[in-house]
Amino acid sequence: MLPFILKRVFQSLLVLIITGAIAFSMFTFVGDPIDNMLGQERTMEDVERLRAQLGLDQPIPVQYVKFLGEAVQGNFGVSYRQGREVSEIIKERAPATLELAALSAVFAIVVGIALGVFTAIRRDGFVANFIMSSSLIGVSLPTFLIGILLIYLFSVELGWLPSFGRGEVVRVGWWSTGFLTETGLKALILPSITLGLYQMTLIMRLVRSEMLEVLRQDYIRFARARGLSERVINFRHALKNTMVPVITVIGLQLGAIIAFAIITETVFQWPGLGLLFINAIQFVDIPVMAAYLMMISVMFVVINLLVDILYAFIDPRLRVSAK
């Protein structure tokens, strides 16, 4: 078992280093940060001085190795745009994204499973068919459009919910939370629906098809024959057995929710990591871009690593082949 884990960990590190290298080589195409940092009155000397000061006059591989060396010690450098430590900024922005992602995940899971079970049980009902076909819209509409539509309906036309920002936040230590105030909670509603809608429809369709599969199985028929109530059959016996693949998908999608919060955060001016990243790209804020991309790749690599290891525990065949 141990050699298997070690091998996987080693592979993950390799993936991280390669991802970082690709990211770094792309930064040259994003543009020249110096241009944004100095005003139009700058002289060529200013440009040269700043370039040398930031180490941008060195070749990309050298810059990358330097970045890795510093990053290992937890130092991600200083944002070109905000002039503050990147780690500070990320710490400040993380709560907004994590709260949004958590609420979106809860929304996706609860609503997704409920609708999935419903559409599976009432397979031919009018309501179930309506839900199924409208869920196609949820899958095919791009996130920014859904966000804008929700803003138009609930903020501009009805005036019920705020169109941007987090509302009032309360500080708990270094963590800032929007869960403790009314405006904070209101501000969470539209962005989390926007962010979680895709995952919600995904989970719903998955639960439905798994459930239909399970309902056809013999033990369900036997349960019916025993005279168990529909509720017990559906929720205790059928749903439980559909959950194994659903949980796997949920785990993998959680990473996607955090990573793809970028668009939702831009539409709702949500002060989280995604918005930070978009700002960084426009300003060519290399330290922030590098730190964010590394963070996201670490997150994905860790999730995949855990999944691999869990599979190995569950399925002994994987362990054997690893030897």
Add this chain to the structure above:
Amino acid sequence: MKTSTVLFTVAALLSTSAMVNAETLRWARAGDALTLDPHSQNEGPSHTMRHQMYEPLIIRDTDGNFVPTLATDWAPSADNPNVWVFNLREGVKFHDGADFTAEDVVFSFERAKQPNSDMKELIGSITEVRAVSDYVVEIETDGPNPILPSNLTNLFMMDKDWTEANNTVNVQDFEGGEITFATTNVNGTGAYTLVSREPDVKTVMARNEDYWGRNEFPMEVSEIVYTPIQNAATRVAALLSGEVDFLQDMPVQDLARVSEADGLVVKQAPQNRVIFFGMNQGADDIEADNVEGANPLADVRVRKAMSMAINRDAIQKVVMRGQSQPAGMIAPPFVNGWTAEMDGESVTDVEGAKALMADAGYEDGFSIRLDCPNDRYINDEAICQAAVGMLGQIGVTVNLDAIPKAQHFPKITDGATDFYMLGWGVPTYDSEYVFNFLVHGRESDIGTWNGTGYDNDEMDAKIKSLASNTDLEARNADIASIWRTVQDEQLYIPIHHQVLNWGMADNVGIEVDPEDQPRVKYFTMK
């Protein structure tokens, strides 16, 4: 009984909150200030934020005229042509209660000249600032400098004692990520004080009841809540839904929508920015074209023909939806040296242009690459696309390369483009600024944005002499003659002056500032 008490309380609360709301200005724009340090980062949104809380000696009004602020009057010294004398306003207090005196002015200028300061270039000619008395300051420059006051309108005054006591005498090292007391705290003389600030999220300011101009200006806004909202659609939605009272950076496509909405108005004014194309005429051969061994742009007839092919009225109508003023020279209308006559010199004449092309030996045309930004100016890429079609009419086949500004501008400064779009604002309101950057031959500290390869020693000498010519009439004559050459040589192809739009609730009263610098002390709230 109980219910009615509760109802009454709720009603009372609602009415008070409505009263408070009426005086709060909720303000949004695309970007946030980068720092609060008054002498770091010479940049629009940062200055806007500072202008509410700090003050310079003088500011400009919406017509570009100087307005006395911390200085009441100023004039060149009678004894020494290199010296300007500024009389300071008496009785001004900083937010912490300290008096504003000449000592603070001297200190602030010294601070703004530090290496980390972003304002040092603007006051580079100043050699010494002296306090003559508590309320008189002399500023000496390295030669006569007739337009010195123009460079002081964003130079903010700090309190010497406060800055020293809080260990923030040095301007922050922005690139090094330094956070100092002055980057997060404010002690200015301005009409508003800082209440709280979260960078990129929200900044709250409150009215300074002890402001020297409390009775002179409306100052009807008691609280400012400033929120940057980056996404254009969200920004407009926030205004439409009433969550924001005042909006800068209005997207052009939403102007009609906002002005038709109940309770909202859009106000506009010509902006201090002109959009134009530059052409590399200096090189013997250029890379971006298909002509071997020659540079078609070196021929003034080709440059004239290209300018004549551009239909500026069509661009104004179709691309800009009316939100621009066609331009004939590359200076905004309120700049010293601008004339209506020269600004009207661009005429569309496709037949005449074809004839000029034939004269120059290019009747079959040529092809060339146009470099264009796609995220800097209003509809920048669309303007370039329109130009592609118009230049095609005279046989110039244009390949458009539209890229983000962070990649576009280095091309101009590095000389990697032969045909490009550029926009220019003139913070000093004087033509010398335009000439220094766009007409003077390119050197390390002058002509830095001149990508045309134009380098004329006689012109360079004339441009350099403007800086110290105190005879304003002779100086203006020189400016006019330089412009004449720029126009005759068709150094650039002017397109239009941008128009600036501010959206606001109809109870907000303010006129648009051509430099996009709202000062809340002038706002009225009905």
